[in-house]
Amino acid sequence: MRTKAITAALALASTGTALISPQAHAQSMMDQIIYSKCSSAMEADYKQAGKVPPAGLVDKMCKCVVKEIGILHSIEGAKNVCVAEFAPANSNN
Numbered sequence: 001m002r003t004k005a006i007t008a009a010l011a012l013a014s015t016g017t018a019l020i021s022p023q024a025h026a027q028s029m030m031d032q033i034i035y036s037k038c039s040s041a042m043e044a045d046y047k048q049a050g051k052v053p054p055a056g057l058v059d060k061m062c063k064c065v066v067k068e069i070g071i072l073h074s075i076e077g078a079k080n081v082c083v084a085e086f087a088p089a090n091s092n093n
Contacts, residue, residue: 034069039058043058060086061082064081064082
């Protein structure tokens with residue numbers, strides 16, 4: 001029985017498929033949700049202001065927010081850090 005399990009594990013490993021822990025998978029899903037909500041909110045804010053966000057800004061800002069939430073565990077803190085980081089790119093709009 002153990003030999004079959006080892007053989008199956010080696011076969012899976014040889015395909016280049018990485019096993020993801022449930023915790024890592026949950027974090028990845030959470031990151032995707034945060035990114036999606038961030039980008040939707042930014043697009044809505046720009047639309048409401050009658051503007052178009054500069055190319056790449058939404059992606060950079062939302063990636064920053066995802067990263068900073070992971071560090072700070074605070075939405076407002078992450079938002080503040082990222083707005084400060086990208087303020088020069090934002091100030092022209």
